[in-house]
Amino acid sequence: MSQPTELNIEHVARLARLRLTAEEEERFGRQLGEVLHHIEQLAKVDIDHVEPAAHAFPIFNIWAEDASQPALSVERALRNAPAQRDQMVVVPKVVD
Amino acid sequence: MSEIYHQSIGQLAAALSARRLSSVELTQAVIARTKAVEPLIHAFNSFDEAGALAEARASDSRRSAGQSRGLLEGIPVGLKDVIAVDGQPLTASSRILSNFVSPYDATVTQKLRRAGAVLWGRLNCDEFAMGSSTENSAFGPTSNPWDTKRVPGGSSGGSAAALAAGAAIATLGSDTGGSIRQPASFCGVVGIKPTYGLVSRYGLAAFASSLDQIGPMTRTVEDAATMLAAIAGHDERDSTSYSAVIPDYHARLIAPNRPHKLGIPREYFGAGLDPEVGAAVEKAIEYYRAQGCEVKPVSLPHTQYCLDTYYIIATAEASSNLARYDGVRYGMRAAEAADIDDLYARSRAEGFGAEVKRRIILGTYVLSSGYYDAFYLRAQKVRTLIREDFLKTYQEVDALITPTSPVPAFKLGEKSDPLAMYLCDIYTIGVNLAGLPAISVPCGFTASGLPIGMQLIGQPFKEADLLAAAHRYEQAHDWYKRHPSL
The missing domain is CATH 3.90.1300.10 (Amidase signature (AS) domain)
Structure with missing residues (x-):
């Protein structure tokens, strides 16, 4: 099982698209180190031949008809957009 | 009245x-x-x-x-x-x-x-x-x-x-x-x-x-x-x-x-239980017994692993679910962003509080390359054992208190x-x-x-x-x- 020291918080924050301050990196690193230390005891459990549970009551293959249905109007869908123009969401330039 | x-x-x-x-x-x-x-x-x-x-x-x-x-x-x-x-x-x-x-x-x-x-x-x-x-x-x-x-x-x-x-x-x-x-x-x-x-x-x-x-x-x-x-x-x-x-x-x-x-799962009446809380629940158990219910001790042996299993699975799912809050389609958007990646990272930094950030970090970590099997997959397997503990007790009792x-x-x-x-x-x-x-x-x-x-x-x-x-x-x-x- 991994050691808590392996938590490279700068790297993980980048993966999570989360900009942390230096103070947050230090504090969260310390707090999560304690949590990860607690979690290490899971290594003691014998999990050989145990199936993983993604859900308590696995349900498979829920199909829906591929039929058009009434949906949100453009106005409703865009009501919460931070910036919009011509029925589109505006974002910073993605492609040069 | x-x-x-x-x-x-x-x-x-x-x-x-x-x-x-x-x-x-x-x-x-x-x-x-x-x-x-x-x-x-x-x-x-x-x-x-x-x-x-x-x-x-x-x-x-x-x-x-x-x-x-x-x-x-x-x-x-x-x-x-x-x-x-x-x-x-x-x-x-x-x-x-x-x-x-x-x-x-x-x-x-x-x-x-x-x-x-x-x-x-x-x-x-x-x-x-x-x-x-x-x-x-x-x-x-x-x-x-x-x-x-x-x-x-x-x-x-x-x-x-x-x-x-x-x-x-x-x-x-x-x-x-x-x-x-x-x-x-x-x-x-x-x-x-x-x-x-x-x-x-x-x-x-x-x-x-x-x-x-x-x-x-x-x-x-x-x-x-x-x-x-x-x-x-x-x-x-x-x-x-x-x-x-x-x-x-x-x-x-x-x-x-x-x-x-x-x-009565014995793991739920151990160290850390406040005496007044324990006494009140014991009285309730006595009530059921007096009503003719059969009350028997049972065991949920993986109880001690619930907390860790939970904090891996819940934070993993949260890190994925909360990826949608990116400042684009809805929610807070950071005012000054150099590019789209900066917009995501700043909007999330400004919008989320400390506990949410901690859990996103933990959840991202347990799902990240090299750690998935050791944390997330292991937790899913322990989850199976925790669930089986409960289902086994239900072969003996109708409900737990x-x-x-x-x-x-x-x-x-x-x-x-x-x-x-x-x-x-x-x-x-x-x-x-x-x-x-x-x-x-x-x-x-x-x-x-x-x-x-x-x-x-x-x-x-x-x-x-x-x-x-x-x-x-x-x-x-x-x-x-x-x-x-x-």
Whole structure:
């Protein structure tokens, strides 16, 4: 099982698209180190031949008809957009 | 007779039906009570007085026309601020959604409307339901009506506090690791976490999708049956929705085949259990024994691994679910961003609070390359063992009885360390991992006047049995008749 020291918080924050301050990196690193230390005891459990549970009551293959249905109007869908123009969401330039 | 805002759905439905009371009068009483207690408890993120009164008038008109929709007709019901109500704010108690207005109704919201309820208020909670005290709300904590220096529990603390204070007649909460049951126990009300899949999650701001369930918080067990009957049922918009017929919870409350064999999981009565809480639950167990129930000790040997398993699975799912808050289509957007990646990272940094950030980091870590097998996959396997523990006990007993929380309501600011806060949930999280139904029912008070709750844990989709067992206890104990003196 991994050691808590392996938590490279700068790297993980980048993966999570989360900009942390230096103070947050230090504090969260310390707090999560304690949590990860607690979690290490899971290594003691014998999990050989145990199936993983993604859900308590696995349900498979829920199909829906591929039929058009009434949906949100453009106005409703865009009501919460931070910036919009011509029925589109505006974002910073993605492609040069 | 208590003030009308402290009465049960059952009592009020009778008064409304007999025309001794109108929904407008009841709603006005609840609004006035809300305004009186809100400066003391801060249970609400927002409320819409005009909207609620319009719904109350519509309810009174339906009743006059002989078109009452049932027991919830005209009853003001509060919703945790993670459940969508068309045209109303939904903040999840987060800055990142501080200006968000729901463009549609959650399925439970639609079902409450169809049952005639008056929707009253958006109730405070821990940010994105992550917490056990409602102190993680971006809009300030909620106080416990029984002692305003103490927390109401969490994450559905606003739902519990508003109900206990008379600022709603019933409420909805959501429960991912105990977020309905623990605040219910701290505030002296009933709270039920349904079996995973019984209640649709459509329109619930997702925290951990394999654990989240919406459920009612009420004054009495009978009211819980009324609310659960209104919101349960299959929904094709939730792919994990259960598709069987929902039993008549009311009729089954007094059914003769109520749970008879009760199991006492020894792992739930160990170190860390407050003596007053333990004594109150023991008394409840004695009651069941005196009623002729067979009570026997059982063991859930993987209990000690529940907390760790939960914090891996819940944070992993949260890190994925909360990726949608990126400042693009809705929610807070950082003002100064160099490019699109910077916009994501800054918007999330400015919008999320500390606990949410911690959990996103932990969840991202346990899912990241090189750690997935050691943490996430291992936790999923331990989850299987935890679930099997419960299912094995049900070969011997009908239901389990435990304390809901190891301690009564603690003081605001008392648990500043995240791990200490996580340990508050040790008796509730196993139920979510196993997907089981469980109910917290008031079972006494501490010497200093704080409510104590016991938890009954049932078999999958046997909410009717659970409600019947809880109702039996409640009929002989009138804890629910006490109200906080606010």
